[in-house]
Amino acid sequence: MASNYKITYNVDMVFCIDCTGSMENIIEIVKNNALNFYQDVTSAMEKKHKHISQLRVRIVAFRDYLTDGKDAMLVTDFFKLPQETEEFEKTVRSLNADGGGDDAEDGLEALAYAIKSKWDTEGMKKRQVIVVWTDAPSHILGYGKESENYPNGMASDMKELSAWWGSVEHPGFMDNNAKRLLLFAPDAPDWNVISENWDGVLHFPSEAGKGLENLEYEEIINTISNSIV
Amino acid sequence: MKNANQELNSIFYVAEEMVNDNGEDCFYHDVIDNKFIIASLDGCGGSGSKRYKNFSGKTGAYVASRAVCGGVKAWFLESNEEEDLPTYVQDALSVCKKYADKAGRIMGSLSKAFPTTAAIITGNILRDKCEITCYWAGDSRCYMLDAKGLHQLTEDDLDGQDAMSNLTNDGVMNNSINASTSFEIHSKKIVVGYPCILLTATDGCFGYLNSPMEFEYLLTDSLVKSKNITEWKIALNERMNTVTGDDYTLCVAVCGFADFEDIRNSFVKRNEYVAEKYLNSQQDVNDLWDIYKKNYSLYL
Numbered sequence: 164m165a166s167n168y169k170i171t172y173n174v175d176m177v178f179c180i181d182c183t184g185s186m187e188n189i190i191e192i193v194k195n196n197a198l199n200f201y202q203d204v205t206s207a208m209e210k211k212h213k214h215i216s217q218l219r220v221r222i223v224a225f226r227d228y229l230t231d232g233k234d235a236m237l238v239t240d241f242f243k244l245p246q247e248t249e250e251f252e253k254t255v256r257s258l259n260a261d262g263g264g265d266d267a268e269d270g271l272e273a274l275a276y277a278i279k280s281k282w283d284t285e286g287m288k289k290r291q292v293i294v295v296w297t298d299a300p301s302h303i304l305g306y307g308k309e310s311e312n313y314p315n316g317m318a319s320d321m322k323e324l325s326a327w328w329g330s331v332e333h334p335g336f337m338d339n340n341a342k343r344l345l346l347f348a349p350d351a352p353d354w355n356v357i358s359e360n361w362d363g364v365l366h367f368p369s370e371a372g373k374g375l376e377n378l379e380y381e382e383i384i385n386t387i388s389n390s391i392v
Numbered sequence: 393m394k395n396a397n398q399e400l401n402s403i404f405y406v407a408e409e410m411v412n413d414n415g416e417d418c419f420y421h422d423v424i425d426n427k428f429i430i431a432s433l434d435g436c437g438g439s440g441s442k443r444y445k446n447f448s449g450k451t452g453a454y455v456a457s458r459a460v461c462g463g464v465k466a467w468f469l470e471s472n473e474e475e476d477l478p479t480y481v482q483d484a485l486s487v488c489k490k491y492a493d494k495a496g497r498i499m500g501s502l503s504k505a506f507p508t509t510a511a512i513i514t515g516n517i518l519r520d521k522c523e524i525t526c527y528w529a530g531d532s533r534c535y536m537l538d539a540k541g542l543h544q545l546t547e548d549d550l551d552g553q554d555a556m557s558n559l560t561n562d563g564v565m566n567n568s569i570n571a572s573t574s575f576e577i578h579s580k581k582i583v584v585g586y587p588c589i590l591l592t593a594t595d596g597c598f599g600y601l602n603s604p605m606e607f608e609y610l611l612t613d614s615l616v617k618s619k620n621i622t623e624w625k626i627a628l629n630e631r632m633n634t635v636t637g638d639d640y641t642l643c644v645a646v647c648g649f650a651d652f653e654d655i656r657n658s659f660v661k662r663n664e665y666v667a668e669k670y671l672n673s674q675q676d677v678n679d680l681w682d683i684y685k686k687n688y689s690l691y692l
Contacts (some may be wrong), residue, residue: 331551
């Protein structure tokens with residue numbers, strides 16, 4: 164019998180963090196949220212006897228291609244935790260709020276980078292979690308493509324980005340059973356479009372998680388960590 | 393000669409919660425004349441993790457399984473007509489919505505109001521057979537165990553291909569009873585011969601094992617090592633408690649046996665066979681599943 168049998172999870176998380184000037188007064192809160200989030204999810208899973216055999220976390224820090232040029236997108240590889248905790252924390256701590264130009268930012272490009280991460284495809288069970296923290300609406304995809312730093316091969320519009328996210332009928336770049344998207348973002352375009360139309364999404368409509376109550380945070384952590392929609 | 397209702401030997405449940413007073417499972421079993429019901433419900437802890445101050449700070453999942461279970465009980469006692477069940481369930485959900493706190497701020501497809509699964513078997517006990525109807529939504533299951541083995545009677549509302557892939561792939565649930573979106577309570581009528589054991593189970597009973605074969609072995613091995621129903625209940629509880637990582641609820645209706653010795657003896661050979669053929673084999677578990685699932689899926 165399977166008395167010593169343990170279901171194990173490989174968990175990948177990508178944190179997309181708005182680092183524009185308007186985030187100045189809350190960037191430290193967001194950085195702390197990012198540093199605590201993976202620990203809170205993993206401990207919630209452990210409480211449910213869901214044992215994590217591998218945990219990796221990646222950072223995508225975003226601004227505005229037209230305004231910030233080469234500083235518009237900082238993308239790291241996955242950090243393996245706990246082995247690379249120091250490097251991961253150092254990277255998060257180094258983020259600063261600056262630039263950004265107009266109200267909207269290039270958050271959808273950051274989300275596109277996150278979706279195309281090199282997700283772990285091994286392991287008994289998987290979790291692939293993207294978390295977005297922003298206080299701004301998003302530009303439409305391609306808004307900044309006049310910038311010489313704008314990436315080649317980016318999703319051309321929301322329809323293509325939705326295909327990258329995928330659905331039961333048409334899987335995208337992520338495992339349809341494992342994927343979760345958590346938005347700490349305003350109830351504004353195009354975050355609200357994603358919230359209403361994509362599978363596996365949890366949207367807390369506020370400025371990057373500001374004003375989040377304990378009960379709401381517990382609800383988010385439990386929703387992300389529990390297995391079934 | 394026995395009366396029809398004497399064909400129901402025993403009806404019982406085995407249940408445990410991971411955190412005291414916060415378990416999200418619920419159950420109901422009852423017998424009226426020659427009709428019986430067993431029902432296991434599992435509030436969906438992920439999509440229903442919102443806590444409601446108006447419900448003593450309990451989660452939507454906790455409230456949903458209990459409220460819907462109450463609706464199922466009222467339906468069985470007052471109607472027991474297949475077409476009425478959705479109305480009783482919707483009425484229960486309406487009460488939840490009516491007394492719930494104002495809607496929370498969290499949006500998105502992962503969050504649902506008062507979501508729960510349900511696996512229900514109602515039976516009409518006749519002298520030589522039992523007419524059963526299975527009702528279900530979500531990933532809780534109805535089963536029948538007879539001398540030929542364990543048979544899953546209901547199809548999981550999961551995106552996975554079968555019971556084995558649903559164990560390993562962590563499939564997304566595509567249908568659950570809830571107060572936010574439309575849902576379907578599936579139903580299926582089956583006539584079963586005696587003797588047999590009917591079961592309803594939440595995923596905490598079977599979802600933490602290596603394979604469906606191990607769940608059958610858990611059921612039969614605990615049975616053949618027991619001397620009476622009480623010992624079997626205790627053994628079932630101990631074994632599920634050892635392997636699970638979730639609340640679990642198993643409701644059991646034992647039909648058409650002469651006595652406990654007859655129940656036990658009916659599964660001795662099958663238990664030995666499953667142990668030898670499937671559990672102690674060196675073959676790949678997926679190859680073994682391919683063999684096992686023909687009989688296991690007979691009613692799907």
